[in-house]
Amino acid sequence: MSKWLIPVLTSGALLAGCATNPHGSIPVVESGSSITEEQEGGPVYQAQAPAAGPAVQALPEDSGVVVMVPQQSSSRIYPAGETPLSGTVDAQPATSSGIVPGPVTDGSSSYAPSSSYSPPGHDGSSSYTPPVASAPSGIPQSGSLAADEQLDGPVLALLTTAQQQQGSGDLNGAASSLERAQRIAPREPQVLYRLAEVRLAQGDAAQAEQVAQRALTYAGGRPTLQASLWELIAQARERQGNAAGAAQARERARVSL
Amino acid sequence: MTRSRSPRSSRSRGRRGSSGIGRWLGWALKLGLVGLVLLAGFAVYLDAVVQEKFSGKRWTIPAKVYARPLELFVGQKLSKEDFLTELDALGYRRESAASGPGAVALAGNQVELHTRGFQFYEGAEPAQRIRVRFSGDYVAGLSQANGAELAVARLEPLLIGGLYPAHNEDRILIQLDQVPPYLVETLLAVEDRDFYKHHGVSLKSIVRALWVNTTSGQVRQGGSTLTQQLVKNFYLSNERSLVRKLNEAMMAVLLELHYDKQEILEAYLNEVFLGQDGNRAVHGFGLASQYFFSQPLAELKLHQVALLVGMVKGPTYYNPRRYPERALARRNLVLDMLAEQGVVSAEVAASAKQQPLGVSQRGSLANSSYPAFLDLVKRQLRQDYREEDLTEEGLRIFTSFDPILQSKAEAALAQTFKSMAGRKGIEQVEAAMVVTNPETGEIQAMIGSRQPRFAGFNRALDAVRPIGSLVKPAVYLTALERPSQYTLTSWLVDEPFSVKGQDGQVWRPQNYDRRAHGTIYLYQGLANSYNLSTAKLGLEVGVPTVLKTLERLGVSRSWPAFPSMLLGAGALTPVEVATMYQTIANGGFNTPLRAIRNVLTADGQPLKRYPFQVQQRFDPGAIYLVQTAMQRVMSEGTGRSVYNQLPRSLNLAGKTGTSNDSRDSWFAGFSQDLLAVVWMGRDDNGPTPLTGATGALQVWTGFMRRADPLPLNMPMPDNVVMAWVDAATGQGSAAGCPNAVQMPYIRGSEPAPGPACGQTPADTVMDWVRGWLN
Incomplete structure (x- = not known):
């Protein structure tokens, strides 16, 4: 039906269009004119080649550096980057420093981590059922975290959110919420512990181990949490095929309690 | 295009032809038929053009870059003043009661506000009425307006920029249900009164325009409908010709045939050009509202709506920042029209006319550019995305940028330069600064030039300069990693010596004061930045070992193992120095510096995350000792002037750096929660009147004084x-x-x-x- 309508209407439109006034319609872009103050009057530098690109984000992941971690009895080799520093590779405990890690507690308690504790979501599947938010005690749901770990409002709220996200399979969301909690309480080892858990669930065992190590430096005087962290490190090492390191971490977990 | 002319003439002749001669009639008929067929063909073509562009994705949207959202929780270190600065930047209106989103009410130490809500990577933050109570520089209370406890809330993030291709349009897409009251009414009253009655073109408005223009003797009113204006901007070039006008009219009619009025209106609201910001063209009322008022469109009041609608006629001519008088007159004319046409009462119009223009000031927090930080963000994004994805897909980039810290860094820099005014050679001195959170590795502020607003050479990322004594912590860290050989109280000898380098040249280090200091404690060598003792220590542990320490700290430059490296002959950029010091500040854990947290798609779906990553590179015990020595720098060494301005109780660690002939003035240091690196020097590498202590440290101190950081307090490692x-x-x-x-x-x-x-x-x-x- 519009077959005949189109030419008729267009013709009408043409007639009308002829008469329209060009003014008052939408002005078009005037790219040449600048109205910003900041464009004016300043020296314009020729940017150098972005040589610092790598320094910003593309920092080498690691340099094959070996670090003697004081809390553990063996040094570890980080995944080597493109420039391994062979000179520092040292598979034995650093003898020059003679650092003897002091036991945190007497280790007399009979703690069996492997039986009572299993971090959620190892295979990234949905087999892990999230705790419902109604749990009044807050986040610590993974068995080994004791109720003595007091957390205040914002961190507790965000850990709860993260737990729900993790439970629904949204590991990225959970990690993101945990980093939000980390910004609020950067020295709260429980936040880092949860973050390490999520990293492990995401399949990044190396980062899980590192984040847990960072958490340990903040977990002084909290033996229960230390044990959980060592247990998590043990699992992360197992995932990386480091059975001996895992066994050592388990030993540390037992000593911590 | 000449084709379209013939049908009109033939057709008009055809009408007259009934009274003409048969032969003429025959010709006219034939011509008319041909013309009609041609016209129909052209109309079908135009129809396809109209539909194709209108039915698909109508606009490409540049990626938008956001600052960090301000978090609110009890115990947070945040002064009420800084909080209100942030709210002002976000365009919150001060009202007697926080009545709706974007409103804030002050009562003593309590701030009540109605947040706007925002879609974040972690999920949606609801719009809600909250109360924030301040005590000193801390948040002492946070609750919902009904009194219910609130653990944590966050404001919407400040938009700090976008990724625009050269000469591009930018817009914030809005929907009709998001427009404020009066916007549509005002637009129609001013631009197209018969919008809901015509079919794309309006004879009535053409006649009216002709009448007005002829009687007044000047061009005052246009006869184009909104549909024609939309077509003109959407499909056609800027050419002014009769042919183009015909085209425009035909397409307007076709557009009206296929799409309803609401759809056309919405497209118009998003398409219309309303201003020019450098290379960026401000399109649509959504972006114009942010650009001119720093407010979401939905919150605009009548006088603001009238201004924007009035600007449609000539965005450059009526630019309210450049020509406020013209803009004000135009706005008031629009308000008068509204009253004349009965859209608003005369009283409402009169009271709106009393309002100031209310345009946000350029250079305020709400309306500033941060070229150095955005440069960093763009470099990262360009590694991960194609250019067209960044400039067309409307991605939302969430960064760690803290506009409050940035303004404090800029203020510290400006004030330092001001206090140095008149010193010989100071006008040629440039500067750069990087501020990070040492515990998360996030970059919070960045200055790439003495004039922080100028885009151009980004010295924070690109100025590769000798770091001088900034290298020394690496020398001492290397030594302190061998506790059986070195402790903080080991004796060092600060006496002149010389060594022969591999190239046969003899190297004779000297102290800055050209004096030897005898036997000193190891930590004193670092605290006072003595070159002789430090160089000797570095040679004892070995230059290659020190270079490896630097590499473990995060410095990825392959420097030759010359002894001069021990005193900082190697050159780094400020951001590389930040990486190096970050590892020391963060207990020996290296964290790649990050500026981007995550990325959402245009419709709020998670796209990418830039996760926190950490790697232990050093024994925390050795780091603890180095931090102790670096605190001595501040308490008794080359950085001690910091406590002329800051309280002694504020524990800080840092290091001064000065390169040969004072060509570079550095300071790098940290508190518990802030790390800052400052560089000052000349682009031509000439000498400056500054040392690390008299130049960069002054900026650093001024920044820390304003930022009020937490005292450094590294937990003592077990060993x-x-x-x-x-x-x-x-x-x-x-x-x-x-x-x-x-x-x-x-x-x-x-x-x-x-x-x-x-x-x-x-x-x-x-x-x-x-x-x-x-």
Whole structure:
């Protein structure tokens, strides 16, 4: 039906269009004119080649550096980057420093981590059922975290959110919420512990181990949490095929309690 | 295009032809038929054009870059003043009660506000009414307006920029249900009164325009409908010709055939050009509202709506920032029209006319550019995305940028330059600064030029300059990793010496004051930045080992193992220095610096995350000792002027750096929660009148004074013990002995404890006094 309508209407439109006034319609872009103050009057530098690109984000992941971690009895080799520093590779405990890690507690308690504790979501599947938010005690749901770990409002709220996200399979969301909690309480080892858990669930065992190590430096005087962290490190090492390191971490977990 | 002319003429002739001669009629008929067929063909073509562009994705949207959202929670360090600065930047209106989104009400130490809500990577933040109570510089209370407890809330993030291709349009897409009251009414009243009655073109408005223009003797009113205006901007070039006008009219009619009025209106609201910001063209009312008022469109009041609608006629001519008088007159004319046409009452119009323009100021927090930080963000994004994805897909980039810290850094820099005004050669001195959070590795502020607003050479990322004494912590860290050989109280000899380098040249380091300082404690070499003792120590542990330490700290430059490297002959950019010091500040854990947190798609779906990553590179015990020595830099060494401005209780660690002939003035240092690196120097690498202490440290101090950081407090690692030593001899001592001071040692490296003195120093003094009296 519009077959005949189109030419008729267009013709009408043409007639009308002829008469329209060009003014008052939408002005078009005037790219040449600048109205910003900041464009004016300043020296314009020729940017150098972005040589610092790598320094910003593309920092080498690691340099094959070996670090003697004081809390553990063996040094570890980080995944080597493109420039391994062979000179520092040292598979034995650093003898020059003679650092003897002091036991945190007497280790007399009979703690069996492997039986009572299993971090959620190892295979990234949905087999892990999230705790419902109604749990009044807050986040610590993974068995080994004791109720003595007091957390205040914002961190507790965000850990709860993260737990729900993790439970629904949204590991990225959970990690993101945990980093939000980390910004609020950067020295709260429980936040880092949860973050390490999520990293492990995401399949990044190396980062899980590192984040847990960072958490340990903040977990002084909290033996229960230390044990959980060592247990998590043990699992992360197992995932990386480091059975001996895992066994050592388990030993540390037992000593911590 | 000439084709379209013939049908009109033939057709008009055809109408007259009934009274003409048969032969003419025949010709006219034939011509008319041909013309009609041609016209129909052209109309079908135009129809396809109209539909194709209108039905698909109508606009490409540049990626938008956001600052960090301000988090609110009890115990947060945040002054009320900074909070209100942020709210102002976000365009919150001060009202007597927080009535709706974007409103804030002040009552003493309590701030009540209605947040706007925002879609974040972690999920949606609801719009809600909240109360924030301040005590000192802390948030002391946070609750919902109904009194319910609130653990944490966050504001919407400040938009700090976008990724625009050269000469591009930018817009914030809005929907019709998001427009404020009066916007549509005002637009129609001013631009197209018969919008809902016509079919794309309006004879009535053309006649009216003709009448107005002829009677007034000047072009005052246009006859184009909104649909024609939309078509013109959407499909056609800027050419002004009759042919183009015909085209425009045909397409307007076609557009109206296929799409309803609401759809056309919405497209118009998003398409219309409303201003020019450098290379960026501001399109649509959504972006115009943010650009001119720093507010979401939905929150605009009548007088603001009238201004924007009035600007449609000539965005450059009526630019309210550049020509406020013209803009005001135009706005008030629009308000008068509204009253005339009965859209608003005369009283409402009159009261709106009393309002100021209300345009946000350029250079305020709400309306500033941060070229250095955005440069960093763009470099990262360009590694991960194609250019067209960044400029067309409307991605939302969430960064760690803190506009409040940025403004404090800029203020510190400006004030330092101001206080140095008049010093010889100072006008040529440039500067750069990087501010990070040492515990998360996030970059929070960045300055790439003495003029922070100028885009161009980004010195924070690209100025590769010798770091001078900034390298020294790496020398001492290398030594302190060997506790059986070195402790903080090991003796060092600060005497002249020379070594022959591999190239046969003799290297003779000198102290800055050209004097030797004899036998000193190891930590004093770092605190006072002595070159002789530091170079000697570095040669003892080995230059290659020190370079490896630097690499572990995060410096990825392959420097030759020359002895001069021990005193900072190697060159780094400010952001590389930040990476290096980050590892020290963060307990020996290296964290790649990050500027981007995550990315959402245009419709709020998670796209990418830039996760926190950490890697242990050093024994925390050795780092603890280096931090202790770096605190001595501030308390008694080259950085001590910092405590002229800051309280002694504020524990800080840092290091000055000055390259040869004072060509580079550096300072890098950190508190618990802030790390800042400052560089000052000349682009032509000429000498400056500044050392690290007199130049960069002053900026650093000014920044820290404004930022009010948390005192440095690294948890003492398990393998560190505190031991009493005699401050004069470095021998083991005991609490209460004269000259006894506490120093940290790696367990096992502390001196054997001295015998207990059995009395406090005060007792000793009393004994002495007693003996004198007797």
